[in-house]
Amino acid sequence: MNPQGIRTIDTGFVRPGFDAAYLIVQNGRGAFIDCGTNHSVPRLLKDLSDAGLDVSQVDWLILTHVHLDHAGGAGELLAKLPQARLLVHPRGARHMIDPSQLWAGAMAVYGEDVMMKAYGRLRPIPAERVVEAPDNYEIDLQGRILRCIDTPGHAKHHMAIYDQQSNACFTGDTFGLSYREFDTEQGAFILPTTTPVQFDPEALHASIQRLLALKPEAMYLTHYGRVENVEQLASKLRDSIDAMVSVALRIGGSPDRHRHLVDALTELYMTRTAEHGWRGDRDALVHWLGTDIELNAQGLGVWLDRTRA
Template sequence: MKLSYQDLGQGIFCIDTFYYRPNLDGCYLIQQGDEAALIDTGTSHVAPAVMELLAIRGLEPEQVKYVIPTHVHLDHAGGTGQLMALLPRAQMVIHPVGARHMNHPEKIIAGTIAVYGEEVFKERYGTILPVPEERTIEADDGFEVALEGRTLRCIHTLGHARHHFCIWDKQSRGLFTGDTFGMSYRELDTEQGPFMILPSTPIDFDPEAWHESLDRLLTLNPTQLFLTHFCQVDQPALRAKALHQEIDDYVAIAQNAGGDQREQQIRDNLTRYYQKKLREHGSTLNDQEIETVLGMDIDLCAQGLDIWLKRREKRG
């Protein structure tokens, strides 16, 4: 994989992982003096590009102290084991609920192969290596690590996944948000700014908890967001307002769907929802171009909402 990255200042670099397409998925290098950390890892295919950027920045593999996946979904954590094998002194910092999946990834591997098939799995994710338990730090809410005095704080954020946390970097006043602060693709930017998308992917969508997570993150008064999907956006309070509305809209879309084709109905309604919102945002993309950018995400969101409804129905 070729190296493509952006220098965002404050020692922060966003690396494009080329997951499906350019500018969809990223991971981050934070360099502070002679020490470094990685936040999210993309898939195992990204490891050579990360090592190339370390060399460009004058860093030896031994100078990376931490590898920090925000959660264990494979577009965020699939390359963790490969990178840990290449970074001999690094420790993995992970949410306690997600640790076992990184130490023993057999369940994730089997589940993903069951969905996509072995050939697609290998092409998309490569080889997923386990992370040794002795090199694992299970980060409780508020846990902090330091890079030459620069503090990175882990903040547990429910809503997208039970094993999710965000990283607060006080020095840059930035949040590394994984999926909690949504997705924002540069193809959807207009004169009105970035366009926010809520990723209610299977299986842990929790609207009430997600509202709470967004509100809690805003109490830190961040000035910028470092999204895995994709790169840097500003005005966190404005972005949170859009996502709060989308959470409520998703709930309404799900609850208004029914019948044997409920998931497809949800997908169709989400497609129309985002077409309308993008028009209001000033986007000039046609329906097919919107499908190209958002189709995969809308599929996953529809699955997530359908599973959320099934859980609610099961609980009565």
Template sequence: MTTPTHAPLPEHTRHLGDGLYLVDTGFHRPAFDAAYLIVDSGRAAFIDTGTRFSVPRLLEALAATGLGVDAVDWVIPTHVHLDHAGGVGTLMQHLPQAQVLVHARGARHMVDPSALYQGALAVYGAEEMARSYGTLDAVPAERVQSSHDGQVIRVGQRELTLIDAPGHAKHHHAIWDARSRTWFTGDTFGISYRELDVDGQPWIFPTTTPVQFEPEALARSIGRMLAADPLWVCPTHYGRLGNVAALGARQLKLLAAVVELGERLRAAPDRHQALRDGLRQLYLADLADMGRVMEPAEFDRWMALDLELNAQGMGAWLDRPAR
């Protein structure tokens, strides 16, 4: 049984059916960064939060379902990157009954987010941090739980299963809702921007952003999710996607091409720029294979930041000592 909507949904919130809601967090641009709200039998959970500036949207979405803040049992960041978890501490101040459920490798950063903040500050600078992320609020240690592979939790009468899902980040888990056959994938299953859809079909690409890209682990994590025969995946960037088997196959094929590109350019002069250019060519070719031919300048309008960060992540991967 799911709780029906009791009020018109805010414009930034969409009901996906069966008690699942997508909330556009407003980070960077519309349809870029999502949080998800699960409602069942009068109880609720948030998966990912966006930044602290997203919290009013999350609370509006919750209120529109007819539930109060004391109905939320869980806040579950898929990983602790700030576009996914920057708002966790702020949101928790409004949710008296909730616990944070975070990957064991990320739990300490919820209790003391100073290292997260300083790391992001070094990358983005003070002006961008103030504009896009704001400050980070700590969560009391007694309200933080570490997840483990195969853990099962309840939201009302609904069971959610968490799995360790590294490849994009070591502190990443994914959440399986068996009732709707949906994976909430964070960044592990890839990124799909709606502006790059091809005749209504999503294009998806693997994110290799700094600093923990591990292609073999990423392929295994995607394989585990595909093995559940999901109807849907819900990546944070962006939205609910169907035809999951085909998406996964395309993702794995493109991931293999990314690895080949990195190995080929490992010792290239001006390697970073070569990786950027090579990724652009790979992505454009993959889009063309789906039937959408784009000029590089148009493509860069949406993908310039991803190209830069993905090239950085590939460089960190290539420089990592072999084990």
């Protein structure tokens, strides 16, 4: 646990160092931020115990958004936390109360076997335990104010959480991805995530700027962990958003568009990581970023279709 009472929990989703949840501890009470999948719940409960808290001492589970790598285990976790309530963006609340639409959408892409192995069956959350958080909604965790900030661009149901005590933001996917495997002497490497289906570059730029206006000392990313040098990373993040949009517009409606998007993003990230001082080859890049390249290509394709429509 860092001096500000923030614990980083590896949810175990996909691989070590890929997907984080956080536990904030304040004066004997706790709040989780994001939770991974059903399979992550034992890890979160163990970390809670390691922090010296029991399940009755957790007041909140706060979701940055309802994509399943962030929120898939919410129902199972809440079932273990008798005093906790769920705090979620108003656009995401209904999907936590009745997750059937989330499940059906993911099932259509992945199939039931993959869904059960990766996420587990989604458990509904009683409506009376769900609190909607409009923009600037605040909760008080034993005198520690956590403010919810509407941050669309990655998803319309996305919010970041500003912790005044640590002067840090829990950014979900709004402030991009920064895997520790790409850290160099220059620091952390960062890139945007354009996962389908609601990528909106203008909204994402605005959300990043809104977080910067708070002048935070650090960002806590779901993928993955704490990053500092926030202004420098934001500049690189914004530049990469524009570069990825340019790639998508250049490819446009060409035949075999998805393959071209995957190839172009791979080359873009090879260039950017090399500029950052990372010395891995293409195979290593695909090993660490292959899933994100695929999802980013899908999301850019959806965005292209939407803008052309």
